[in-house]
Amino acid sequence: MTDATSRITVNGRELECRAAAHLSLLRWLRDHVGALEVKYGCGEGVCGACAVLIDGQAVNSCLVLAAQIDGRAVTTSAGLGSPSGGLGRLQQAFLDRGAAQCGFCTGGMLVTAAEFAGAGEALDRRSIRDALHGNLCRCTGYQAIVDAVDDVLRDQGSSSPPAGGWT
């Protein structure tokens, strides 16, 4: 088939995706859903600007076809807010630390950190850097980004995520 229909939940909204089979998740999110917080950086899975969560796992949306994720739930950086509608913990920590310069990489950083923090695997800065090494910040603002993730992990003080994750 050259067209595909999938049902995909985006930040809690269930949507029907009717599109050409070759449409990437990234292009569907940006051009059809209007989720402009998901950025197109390299298209090769190297930069991390297009990262989203699929069922809680971070992926490069440029390297996933929309047709491949029928029935799955996508979370973008805009979906990482608190249930009450305010900023989520990671979002707030990025704001507090000034962890965005031009902002292009920020959504991907938040999304990758959301999975990494939620897995409760690592608490030291070296591990944070390791987990974020596939997200490029061309402003080279890494220090504040690592600081922000470190703040969130320290706040928790334990390796077990709260119900609903760290976001």
Place this chain on the structure above:
Amino acid sequence: MYVRPFGYTRPASPLEACEHLRRDDGAKVLAGGQSLLPLVNLGLSTPSLLVDIQSLGDLHGLHLEGEQLVIGASTTHRMLERDAQVRRVAPLLAASVREVGNLRVRNRGTIGGSVAHADPAAELPMCLIVLEARYLVDNGARVRSVPAADFATGFLTTRLAPDELLTRIEVPAAGPDWGWGFQEVARRAGDFALVAAAAIARCEGTLVADLRIGLAGVAPRPVRCPTLEAAARGRSPEALPELAPLVDPDIAPSDDSFTPAHYRAHLARVLAIRAAQDAARRSLDVRAA
């Protein structure tokens, strides 16, 4: 990222997948897509049809079967990385998989995809030839088993026929007295290796009794180092460095825009010995414990 349009299908069985591959010359198997879709996005691959095998449940997941670890072809790198059994029976795989790509690539990318893509600098295909794994290959009518060492034939090419599907990877569990070593030099974290080395070793007394070494990035496909392996038997781990030049007969590094062949050869000698020594010392540690 405006790609040449292609069709997409999600077959219900390996047989149906192979029929699509047989019918359509331009059909390609899609699993995690972390090697294929970058090539498609860059216009280097222009398939007419992608045959998505991710919904074939039999290919997904890993388990122990007697003395071997069985890995379904569409098992992700992340599943391998997080599995406690893998750390116990194949610690070399558990350690090396963490060096593949980044978190997001490992969440999607599959073990079968890495093997079938056959990048000569990839970590896992090298480790699988060291572990003497076997690959099961299915064309819908017949299943054959191919030793990992014979599978890749050159740069991005394998013994897979156009209508065949890699379905599972069988890894013999290393005995408890075997140690492992893994070494890699890459220009940036998460890159393909300039050169990587993997080794497993078993010591008797204080001497190496068995050693297997593999290298990636130094030939059009991953290689073993039989000359060095044979010479290492009966030596102490400390005496291995003088054998480093014995890597040379088994590698064929080439120049590229950034890295001269002689530098890759140098890395191969250094990393092979470091991996071998790590493996031998871990074996000695196990025996001492």
